[in-house]
Amino acid sequence: MEGDRIEEVRLVHSPVDEISHLALDIGGSLIKMVYFSTSREQPIDKTQINASRDSHAVSRSSKDGHLLNGRLYFLKFETSKINECLDFISSKQLHYRGLQHCGFPASDKNIIKATGGGAFKFADLFKEKLGISLDKVEEMSSLVSGANFLLKAVPSEAFTYVNGQRNYVQIDHNDLYPYLLVNIGSGVSMIKVDGDGKYERVSGTSVGGGTFWGLGKLLTKCKSFDDLLEMSHQGNNRVIDMLVGDIYGGMDYLKIGLSSTAIASSFGKAVSENRELEEYRPEDVARSLLRMISNNIGQIAYLNALRFGLKKIFFGGFFIRGHAYTMDTISVAVDFWSKGEAKAMFLRHEGFLGALGAFMNYQLVEEFPDTIHLAGEKNRNPLVGDLNDNGVIECCVQARPAVED
């Protein structure tokens, strides 16, 4: 499924010869990739990097701060099709060129920053196929530094989603912490973030994106996550879910504050009707599943925020994918359980938090809060201008060697 879009990116955004610095987030279902490329429009700054420079020279030059203007590219692959990813890296020679640009010592040139469980699992594969060692970056810290970077550096990164309307939230950098970061990948991690590098995984749930996709695949025979999401858009969950109204005869059960359309039991109607799976529309099944999972995540996230007195909850991870209905359900859940006190916030680059965090681990990126703008914005409809699939951030990095620590 990713083929088309990757192609598109390749054509539109990624000039082959200027790519550098690649980081991976290899999750259970998807591989997320972030790489930096100097852009064609903005030629490389005064930097003239000599590949043969010795380490002493490099460290000196870093003090000078060689700035590169370029773009951050965001790509994803299915983990099950990891070969596509390997081919992509191989064809682009990303690993090779990027390192050259940065002037790493020769001994380190076959290292790529990577995070996610797959960084462990596929380490041998990368070594064998590409001769690359994966420098494993701890997953939570990647997520957090990715999120911190986005929230501080990218304007209009966070938004609320209410009644189908995105409202971008201006984040006050001085009042960012603490916040709850809910990363919805295959599973869900909930991280309390208190500052740069200061965080704690406080909760999580196994009912996440993997559940949606996995169950959805079994129930609908859908071939891809996106198809499943798309289907859910056209579904009606009332066919399968038992609503409060179904139980209380169409009247709101006001005593406990539930409206008749509230879901009393997800898939509860499937219990009694003598309908087989095939007799349900896949769209309805997908919708019901999506609501169940989104609502559940929203609820658990809110309860955890409440527990730690956190006012801001950011949702990220590949499950959301800027999907309107998903965000809507999560927002409604948080709103419902908090009685309007809390708002769910989403990130435009939600899927790439980990990969971005791993990328940050190169320690290339200086503070550039005001210089970043999103290249993708120009090319996309702002209303659906999420960057979940593939996108670009125009930015400027400082080339310096990785700090050995």
Next chain:
Amino acid sequence: MDGLRKDQSLVGATDNINEETNNITQKVISEGGEETMVPPVGNSIHRSSSRPQLDLSGAAIQGNFEERDPTILLPNQSDDISHLALDIGGSLIKLVYFSRHEDRVVNDKRKKSAKERFGVSNGNIRRTFPILGGRLHFVKFETAKINECLEFIHSKQLHRGDNDNAVIKVYTMFEKATGGGAYKFADLFKEKLGVSIEKEDEMDCLVAGANFLLKAIRHEAFTHKEGHKEFVQIDHNDLYPYLLVNIGSGVSMIKVDGDGKFQRVSGTNVGGGTYWGLGRLLTKCKSFDELLELSQRGDNSSIDMLVGDIYGGLDYSKIGLSASTIASSFGKAISENKEIEDYRPEDISLSLLRMISYNIGQISYLTALQLGIKRIFFGGFFIRGHAYTMDTISFAIQFWSKGGAQAMFLRHEGFLGALGAFMSYEKHGLDDLMVHQLVERFPMGAPYTGGKIHGPPLGDLNEKARWIQGPDLVCSNQKGTYFICNLLQISWMEKFVRKGIKITAPVPTASPRTTGLGGFEAPSSKGDTLRCDESNLNVGVLHLVPSLEVFPLLADPKTYEPNTIDLADPNELEYWFTVLSEHLPDLVDKAVASEGGTDDARRRGDAFARAFSAHLARLMEEPAAYGKLSLANLLELREECLREFNFFDAYSTIKHRENEASLAETRLLTLIEGVLAANIFDWGSRACVDLYHKGTIIEIYRMSRKKMQRPWRVDDFDAFKERMGFGDKKHQRHKRALLFVDNSGADVVVLVANSLPALNDVTAMELPEIVAEAAKHCDILRGAAEAGGLLMDAMINIQDSPREKSSSTPLMVVENGCGSPCIDLRQVSSELAAAAKDADLVCCFNILYIYLVILEGMGRALHTNYNARFKCDALKLAMVKNQRLAEKLIKGNIYDCVCRYEPAN
């Protein structure tokens, strides 16, 4: 003697079963309408007029006259006499009803005199109005067979109120979403029974039900970790607030602050309906139970993405997750090119179960945390006593709270709603019941009260005996509709041959008079990887005995634990099960003989053996099935089981003979010697039974008297002698001594000769006769008995001056209200309680020490109460007739004696 010992210690021994078998009436004693209406004396407020009274006009026997306990139709009752409440669910109908159980009117001079003497109706201080005793029954039916339910209600006359507008309270009627429709049921009930059904508020019901259970039943709540149940004692004064999580189709979380004070604080739409609904779609299972059953053989790692799958088998220890932690439920289904059909339904079911259980546990914990609630109770149909479900929820709570919180479950969880609906009747009279006023019994003939449903209820004893006997009999004697009964039998019996349990057949294998068990096909294909869900907890009949009280002389009722041996230890459990099993054939012989050895008696004896074996098997499999298991309960269960098959006194013949044969006189040392020696006469002990077969009882008695040379193994005799005034120091005489007698026979004589001022015998009904007989031989006794109002010709005196100093110390007999050879002093009869706290003395705390409690016999003094502490002097006497117990308790040998004297401090 050595050889004898060896043999005996091998077979082991149980204690004192005989004395219990004849006092059925005491056991389930209920203060019937008339009796409780006796106006309380003293200053307690009499409000009985506001409470129901039985109107006996128009009473008629309903049904078969040959039944031992025919239903008596009392048509002129006020409408709260017999209550019935229902919970009509999608698959099961739960029924809770209350039946008055009239004490057979005992015109027993003993009882009357004792009552009057102690002012019993005044004894229960807490109660401001009389509560009628009775039984609370819990019954299940399959919803698909609602007609059985209707017939049952009809046959029991449960729906009969005193007016035509009788209403049955209902917790839920499953709704159109589940296919049935409330109207259908309403019509059905109107048509068949002429009653209306009225739906009660669900949450009101749940809370009322849970509050009742948690307050009234001692071992109701339990934790469940790694397959192990542990009952939790809830302090009634510290019950609130708690979080009640009801897992039905969806999940409601209710914060309960008190009676009728609660709030729904949270919930989730991912509940039982989700499990079943999704499970049905994914596995094509036909029922919830089938789905649950599947999960037992599942392996969720084939479909869930585990932390190990993501991290390549490494634990992700930094965030505290192990490799086997589920990272993403159903996450593996993503990447593999498999269709539904390629996955095992078992795996899917398990994965789904874990997902939902964890999720509920997590949200419950977070909710409780948010509200600062410590206790979380789970209930609802989703759980169904399913071990894995409870484990998963417990694990989630444990995990997320880092051990700070515990999930608790309720044994009557399935009846929460129906019970709550029952409580919603305005006058059920159960509000003020205290824990000690309830006794739970587990009759065999209540398939409905067990975990599973197997066929229609059993009407009478014949049916029960047939049902328990075997498929052939059932088939030939019953209507076709009763065939299903076999199922229960098989499902219970299969436990006998379960692998891994040493006792493969805790049943008499060959007994001359019983056919024993065997011949049953025994499916035993239970996987070992996951625990099975046969852990459905049994729910017995709750006997409401308002006259029961906590024994007032207990030093600290709160910490009092009657049982000396902890059956939580699997070795102990197995040992005692073996003992009971091996003793069974002999017991059956005795029981059958006591009923004249007729064919009918034999048939019942056989049925009893099967029934009790089934109980044992059930308990072996799931020791917590009937609540917290103890030796006392176990022995009581056996007595109850005997009574159930109409063996009211299995040892009656023997007792009678021995009582006559063994009247003798003694003095203090010989008294205690006598008690100890006579204590050998014990049909509960296998060792003793073997002994008796070799000689007459009196010979043995004499022989054992010789053996009784001091010092005994535990010997406080001198201290006791000193206290009794035989030493140099002068002591105030005990004002009243309470002697808990056990075995009938020789020791009764000893008691009598002992002239102790008050007696309590479990066979309180027959003791007066024995005393009267003995009095013919002994003047002291005669005087005492007269003074105590036991002898007819002395009756006149008691009204006048019961406490006037007479030449003799009065001797009285009271019942202890207990139904076991062991005694639980938290639940004794009000008669005994009154005897222990004479109205004059209650306020005078310093007088208590002049009381003396004598516990005698293995059941009362060793199995239970060996470690009990009293406010007054206590003497514990017993001969240890069990090698293992002797080693464990007193580091001695079988037939060692215990004379433990504990002065009040």
